[in-house]
Amino acid sequence: MKPLLTSIALATSLLAVPVSAKEKPPVFVEAKPVKDSKAAVTINPAKAYVYVRTPNAMPLHFVRIPSADDQAAYEKLKAAAFVEAREDYEKALKKYERDLALSKQSSGLKKPKKPVEPTEANFQFLSFGQLANFTVGTFNRFQSKGGSSYLHEVTPGTYRIYGQVDPLLGFGVCYCMGSVTFEANAGQVTDLGSVGPDPANSEPPEKGDSSSPRFAANAFAWTPVDGETAIDPRLAALTRVPADFRAAGKTPNYMGIAISRIPAISGVIGYERDKIVDLKAQNGTALAEAASQ
């Protein structure tokens, strides 16, 4: 089995029938790991690269923030799915009416259940993020000896750090109650910094406390790159930029996993209870006000 298994690739492979017989479903994100090798890395100028240091092998999931084109494609997809659902409903309704008539003729037959009519108000469709995402790890580390890191080639765009989870495994932690986004631009390595245990939340739960979020929903801290951050020599010749993290809002827990939030990042995101504080925006406003005085 090839190591590259993004959720999008899996989704595509599982399609019994495309959205329309004539149309291929859109692939919003393509991603693959850059393998560990002694050679210097060569990059594809049309692709973006994300690099992250981790304490060990672990999964990290990212969802794409839709561009205007993405949004239009998504809406088209959703509309096509709605049409399909309506067609399915019409068939189910006819079957229901047939079965109902039969059940009235025979006392031994159970009354059929009327199908629910799909409407624009009740129609549930996947979120864009469920269709446009990529997962880094657990396998295919870029560095696994003397440190740990991942380097992934991805479709350029803006991404949200969704959490510490591989959807294929189905358990992990969602940063549902606060996270950050960053841009990954073509032809360069976007350095996400380091991920590691959060010192402010590293105490073990009390003995016997089976529902403590401390262990089950423990979010790792993200430390952005600074002047002291070591750089893998294999990346030295490439254009590298520190990720410009921006505070992002809450998101549904569509994988049904443990929930948390990305720990506060100095100058980027903070919290007042569950209120997300966009520190970068605050700093920008403060600087703009100072400049205008």
Place this chain on the structure above:
Amino acid sequence: MHKLSRALVAGVCVLSGVAVQAESTELSASPFGAVEFDAAEVASLQMPKLEFTATPEDAGNYDKYYYFRRNDTDFATAYADITECDGYARALVSSFKGADVPYPYAGTLAGAAGGVIANAMMAAIFVPGEKRRMRRVNMRQCMGFKGYERIGLSKELWEEFNFEEGTGAEEEESRLKALKLQALVAASAPAAGKVLPR
């Protein structure tokens, strides 16, 4: 109907995991949209009984049976908070928008990409006991972030206004009734009892 103003993303996330979350000016808004309640119904709610004499067995089960409370919190705020947390804690997020029955799309592309995979995996991995535990974990995490205290309760009293989800989802009507009672407790219970770790 009393409409909460805290959740401002109505129309963006009409149904759970359904729509693209457009950029919101309110980062902290619930991703599940605004919640509504009938003020008359809320006025008729009876405050659940919380007083009891704790036995060692009760104290040993406080990781399962507890309630949330917070000072200076009105019912509307508590209900918005507890329904948001319930949204993260239920197996698959769902709408709180009321009477319409959600129509889950299980067609070609959509079914393959997310829900079907997630559902199958959750069913395979999480036995009912684990699902119940994870619900507690997520409720504690979410309500803890929101600054609510957690107070231990006996199982008998807890069962009067709470529910567990292991093998199946709680019916929507009884779910909302329980969430309203939990919100009533969260907003009105006096500061009493041992405050447990979040």
